[in-house]
Every structure is written in structure tokens, then in C-alpha cells.
Amino acid sequence: MQSPWHADGPWLRCSLHAHTTNSDGELAPRALARHYERAGFDVLALTDHWHRSEAPSGDRLLVLAGVELNCLLPGDRDGHVLGLGIERDPSELAGERLELAPTTEWITDAGGVAFLAHPYWTGATPGTLELPETVAGIEVFNAGCELEVGRGLSAVHWDELLEDGRLCGAIATDDSHHPGFDSVHAWTWVRAERTREQVLEALRSGCFYASSGPAIHDVTREADVVEVHSSPVRSIMLVSGRTIGAAVNAGRLGYRHGGDVLAESDEGLVVRAKLRIPDGARHVRVEATDVSGRKAWANPIPV
Ligand SMILES: [Zn+2]
Ligand SMILES: [Zn+2]
Structure with a gap:
């Protein structure tokens, strides 16, 4: 793809x-x-x-x-x-x-x-x-x-x-x-x-x-890390197989699972993140969600 x-x-x-x-x-x-x-x-x-x-x-x-x-x-x-x-x-x-x-x-x-x-x-x-x-x-x-x-x-x-x-x-x-x-x-x-x-x-x-709202500006993969640059969003996820994936969520206590926020907007929303491809993944896809719940969906990347 x-x-x-x-x-x-x-x-x-x-x-x-x-x-x-x-x-x-x-x-x-x-x-x-x-x-x-x-x-x-x-x-x-x-x-x-x-x-x-x-x-x-x-x-x-x-x-x-x-x-x-x-x-x-x-x-x-x-x-x-x-x-x-x-x-x-x-x-x-x-x-x-x-x-x-x-x-x-x-x-x-x-x-x-x-x-x-x-x-x-x-x-x-x-x-x-x-x-x-x-x-x-x-x-x-x-x-x-x-x-x-x-x-x-x-x-x-x-x-x-x-x-x-x-x-x-x-x-x-x-x-x-x-x-x-x-x-x-x-x-x-x-x-x-x-x-x-x-x-x-x-x-x-x-x-x-x-997309129903957010923009995804860039998705790059290097080895087992996917880096995503988006418009300000409340979460960026790597959706993969059953039970596995990775995510970063915005906010002071924003939950991180297999990922890190690299940059935030002035309002504290995520604009750049890196997410680790989980063990056992055969593909991953990027999904971003803004504060209104609107989403952007990137096509799958084979692993
Ligand atoms: Zn129709
Ligand atoms: Zn129809």
C-alpha cells in the first residue's frame, strides 16, 4: 500500500x-x-x-x-x-x-x-x-x-x-x-x-x-517506531491485532501505552508522538481523535 x-x-x-x-x-x-x-x-x-x-x-x-x-x-x-x-x-x-x-x-x-x-x-x-x-x-x-x-x-x-x-x-x-x-x-x-x-x-x-476532522501531517516508520505528526488531538493510537496496540493521550495525566508525546499544542493537545509497534503485530494503523471526538484514520502499514 x-x-x-x-x-x-x-x-x-x-x-x-x-x-x-x-x-x-x-x-x-x-x-x-x-x-x-x-x-x-x-x-x-x-x-x-x-x-x-x-x-x-x-x-x-x-x-x-x-x-x-x-x-x-x-x-x-x-x-x-x-x-x-x-x-x-x-x-x-x-x-x-x-x-x-x-x-x-x-x-x-x-x-x-x-x-x-x-x-x-x-x-x-x-x-x-x-x-x-x-x-x-x-x-x-x-x-x-x-x-x-x-x-x-x-x-x-x-x-x-x-x-x-x-x-x-x-x-x-x-x-x-x-x-x-x-x-x-x-x-x-x-x-x-x-x-x-x-x-x-x-x-x-x-x-x-x-478524516471527519483531524489532519494527519506525517506518518513515518523507523524499525519498530512509528512517528505521527497531526493537528492538535486528544489521542493518537496505533491500532493493531486483537489486544495489542499503542496509544498516547493528551493531558497532565494523559495515559501513555507504548508511546511518548514529542510535542504539544499551546492547549496541551498532542501534535507529535512516537508509538512502538507491539510484539506480534503483523500490521498497524494510525488513528487520531480530536477533542470533539472527530477522527482521522490512516491506512494500514504491514509489519
Ligand atoms: Zn449512498
Ligand atoms: Zn448506501
Whole structure:
């Protein structure tokens, strides 16, 4: 997986899951694009249900055509899959709900990148998901699912995949249907030039991180130590296998477990920390949480 902190190019703030009047969203595609452009985004993927939506890109905002398809997950569950950057019309599938693998094969054949949407909201059982190689990753956080029913965070689903050795990336999204109310809550920072091809390639290769607030400025690894530089946060964690990990927490009595704070902000929050990779770890991922409970999630590093 390509580390975005060891890549070249600008950081692009990307909204990768949003609906328009072409399915159950409130704004037409052009109006939604203007909304995200004004909000300071660099990339918007339109992901209507079973409809390939498009809008012109602006001076700043690159618009990607996309789709959200239904598929069959194990246990006869209804899954949702994002197809970002597709160049073919999903009407080819005639609304047929296929299993995850053929669904995501169609997406990749259509030139797109596939991410499994909101597994917690869907009801997928953690530890039972199998991601075919045609799936680039999952949504670790979906703001709409959080705002509506409190099932936006799918970190357990992600960690169980990682525990199984399936080192995939994770994005954070709005899944906006009512812009202004359910938009600009979660996004994905992609490190790439602002072209369709470069953004899709970065999404395929893991060259991004997800956020609902904090910024992660740098993640570097040397031997068994990971150093993280972030915006001011109350904690930085190394999440790893079951029962193992490392963490630093802010404050005079801030708990340290396998890590040290290297620098604090004026308010005493953590901005730089080093964390030791625990014995037995096969992978680690960095997670930062700010004082409002908003998070940033970096993609896994194999150990
Ligand atoms: Zn969905
Ligand atoms: Zn959706």
C-alpha cells in the first residue's frame, strides 16, 4: 500500500459518496458540485443509486462520475458498493443484484474503483466479510449513517479484515442526501494530481487517508517506531491485532501505552508522538481523535 506521506503531489480533499436528484438526493448534480466547491473540496464523486451521474468539473473541483450499486453479501444481506470513476452505464446490469465479486468486477471493468459502503449500517457481521481483490477498501466512516442511526463507524469491520491479513484501505464519506445538513462531515485526503486517472490510481493504491476532522501531517516508520505528526488531538493510537496496540493521550495525566508525546499544542493537545509497534503485530494503523471526538484514520502499514 502506497503511503500518501511518501508520495509526491498535492493533497486533495475528496467527497467520494454523495447523491443527487438522479436518485434520492435533494440537489441536481451541478448544484451539488457547486456546494462542494464552495466548501473547499477538490474532488466530488457523484454516486447515485444505480445511475451514473455526471457534472462538469470547475476551476477547482474535479467531478468524477460514479454509482452506488446493491449487491448480495454473505447471509443474504443487502450490501452497497461504490463504483468511483466508472465509464459505463450501470443499466447494463439491469438492476440485477449480484454477489460482491461480480459486482466489483463490473466496476473495475468499467474503469472504476470499488469501495464497500457502510458495512455496519448494512448489518454485515464483522469477521465474516471477504473482500475480493477487485475491492479497494471499505468506508470506515459514513456520516449519513452516523447522523441518522448511529451506525456510521465500521472500524471493527475494517480491523477484522486487517486481522485476516486483508490489508485494504478505508475512506470516510458524507453519503450526503440533504446538502447543508448532512454534508462536509467526513472526507478523504487523496495525494495525487487533480486528474481523474491520478485520483483513481491513488484510490487503488491506498495513497490517501480518511478524516471527519483531524489532519494527519506525517506518518513515518523507523524499525519498530512509528512517528505521527497531526493537528492538535486528544489521542493518537496505533491500532493493531486483537489486544495489542499503542496509544498516547493528551493531558497532565494523559495515559501513555507504548508511546511518548514529542510535542504539544499551546492547549496541551498532542501534535507529535512516537508509538512502538507491539510484539506480534503483523500490521498497524494510525488513528487520531480530536477533542470533539472527530477522527482521522490512516491506512494500514504491514509489519
Ligand atoms: Zn448506501
Ligand atoms: Zn449512498
